[in-house]
Amino acid sequence: MITAALTLDPAVRIAPVGRRLFGSFVEHMGRCVYSGIYEPGHPAADDRGFRGDVLELVRELGVGVVRYPGGNFVSGYRWEDGVGPPAERPTRLDLAWRQIEPNAFGLGEFMAWTRAARVEPMLAVNLGTRGIQEACDLIEYANHPGGTYLADLRARHGDPDPYGIRLWCLGNEVDGHWQIGHKTAVEYGRLANETAKAMRAVDPGVELVLCGSSGATMPTFGAWEATVLELAYDAVDHISLHSYYEENADLASFLATPVAMDRFIADVVATADHVRAKLRRQKRITLSFDEWNVWNMSRFPGRAEADWEHAPVLIEDTYTAADAVAVGGYLITLLRNADRVAVACQAQLVNVIAPIRTDRGGAAWRQTIFHPFALTARHARGEVLRVEPAGPTVDTVAHGEVPVLDAVATHDPESGAVALFAMNRHTTEPVTLTADLRALGPVTVTGAHILADPDPHAVNDRAHPDRVRPRALDLPAPDGGRLTAVLPPVSWSVITLHAGEPA
Numbered sequence: 121m122i123t124a125a126l127t128l129d130p131a132v133r134i135a136p137v138g139r140r141l142f143g144s145f146v147e148h149m150g151r152c153v154y155s156g157i158y159e160p161g162h163p164a165a166d167d168r169g170f171r172g173d174v175l176e177l178v179r180e181l182g183v184g185v186v187r188y189p190g191g192n193f194v195s196g197y198r199w200e201d202g203v204g205p206p207a208e209r210p211t212r213l214d215l216a217w218r219q220i221e222p223n224a225f226g227l228g229e230f231m232a233w234t235r236a237a238r239v240e241p242m243l244a245v246n247l248g249t250r251g252i253q254e255a256c257d258l259i260e261y262a263n264h265p266g267g268t269y270l271a272d273l274r275a276r277h278g279d280p281d282p283y284g285i286r287l288w289c290l291g292n293e294v295d296g297h298w299q300i301g302h303k304t305a306v307e308y309g310r311l312a313n314e315t316a317k318a319m320r321a322v323d324p325g326v327e328l329v330l331c332g333s334s335g336a337t338m339p340t341f342g343a344w345e346a347t348v349l350e351l352a353y354d355a356v357d358h359i360s361l362h363s364y365y366e367e368n369a370d371l372a373s374f375l376a377t378p379v380a381m382d383r384f385i386a387d388v389v390a391t392a393d394h395v396r397a398k399l400r401r402q403k404r405i406t407l408s409f410d411e412w413n414v415w416n417m418s419r420f421p422g423r424a425e426a427d428w429e430h431a432p433v434l435i436e437d438t439y440t441a442a443d444a445v446a447v448g449g450y451l452i453t454l455l456r457n458a459d460r461v462a463v464a465c466q467a468q469l470v471n472v473i474a475p476i477r478t479d480r481g482g483a484a485w486r487q488t489i490f491h492p493f494a495l496t497a498r499h500a501r502g503e504v505l506r507v508e509p510a511g512p513t514v515d516t517v518a519h520g521e522v523p524v525l526d527a528v529a530t531h532d533p534e535s536g537a538v539a540l541f542a543m544n545r546h547t548t549e550p551v552t553l554t555a556d557l558r559a560l561g562p563v564t565v566t567g568a569h570i571l572a573d574p575d576p577h578a579v580n581d582r583a584h585p586d587r588v589r590p591r592a593l594d595l596p597a598p599d600g601g602r603l604t605a606v607l608p609p610v611s612w613s614v615i616t617l618h619a620g621e622p623a
């Protein structure tokens with residue numbers, strides 16, 4: 121029998137739980153926008169073309185912030201094409217994904233959609249084919265109150281009040297050879313620094329994200345971060361991380377990928393702090409993990425030879441129960457690093473490697489990975505607690521030895537709400553977990569949900585949209601301040617408690 125133990129102590133805190141940890145990403149890619157969040161004429165669409173069924177799911181998912189409009193798309197995008205009277209907007213080629221972009225959906229529509237979805241906007245500027253002037257024009261159009269050509273243009277387009285967009289990305293994956301306008305670290309670091317200074321001159325209230333590497337396996341990873349941070353340290357707030365993971369017929373290694381994510385975060389923190397020491401600065405750079413998810417990339421043929429299409433079916437991965445467990449694991453990792461990860465966006469929101477799937481003109485449903493995100497966003501409140509699970513390890517081909525059980529907890533001192541998130545990454549054996557709750561005082565269990573399936577490759581699809589969903593986890597009442605839970609193999613769970621005298 122495999123056992124693991126941990127202690128919940130409200131005094132051992134990591135950082136407050138920020139809503140920006142539960143971010144998502146809407147790119148003009150495939151069917152994320154068109155027939156995803158936006159589909160005029162759909163029976164559930166409102167008069168702006170926003171699909172109400174999708175909006176409801178987005179609210180249920182508990183998303184805090186949404187990054188837009190890309191992704192690779194942004195590196196060839198002219199933001200001006202997407203504003204003003206829709207009938208006058210140009211149709212363009214999108215070189216990133218070989219798409220036809222009609223520009224029916226643009227900045228004004230996105231801002232209206234964020235208000236309807238109750239999420240914070242996060243905007244990326246094009247530092248691929250464009251530069252400082254276009255970034256300044258965009259921020260002036262978006263955030264300047266009025267009395268200038270661009271601010272008044274926004275008002276003429278129907279939005280007299282400034283959008284007040286606070287979070288901005290300085291380009292996207294500029295280290296990647298696939299990126300339109302790909303640059304060396306020195307070229308990008310200087311451009312990002314000058315763009316950031318100019319954007320701050322337009323609006324000093326913004327927070328700026330510098331592009332880190334597009335993945336920890338990039339040959340320039342580490343050196344890229346060090347160089348761009350040295351060139352732009354004072355002008356930016358966050359540095360970006362992107363990472364996608366896939367099972368690739370090795371379930372044990374796949375379930376270890378949250379550990380790989382943890383190591384990636386540690387490496388970027390170390391690099392940022394090295395630059396801080398070298399430059400003798402007080403300020404610490406925080407992390408924007410603004411693309412993360414499961415993506416079966418090895419099955420994606422690429423778009424180089426594809427025909428030009430509008431809203432093609434693109435990387436619409438169908439997720440398994442094991443994928444959902446891995447996503448629960450990434451959320452545990454992100455919470456545990458909440459002292460340095462300020463923003464995290466699951467990529468993407470609808471259809472394109474997404475928790476929500478839609479049929480054009482038809483239904484919308486929850487993929488398996490919807491559930492750990494929604495449960496974590498709902499129950500993680502207050503402060504993240506360090507829980508340090510003790511238990512056995514398992515050896516994996518891709519990531520070496522990793523703990524069988526991973527866990528993190530949150531505690532809200534105001535309401536007394538406690539949540540314990542746990543992942544059993546063993547592929548065949550259950551784990552009996554004992555949680556020492558004595559430091560919390562009197563506790564009551566208020567709920568327990570588990571995501572697991574006898575078939576780790578079970579999926580949700582339009583015919584069986586609820587095949588994989590959270591189920592009740594049977595728990596004995598805590599005994600002497602100790603809670604015991606049996607967690608099946610390949611599972612992710614959340615146990616919620618109330619600390620304090622019962623109300």
Ligand code: AHR
Nearest residue numbers: 147191192193292293467
């Ligand atoms: O999310 C899909 C793509 O992955 C994004 O456009 C790009 O930034 C990343 O490589």
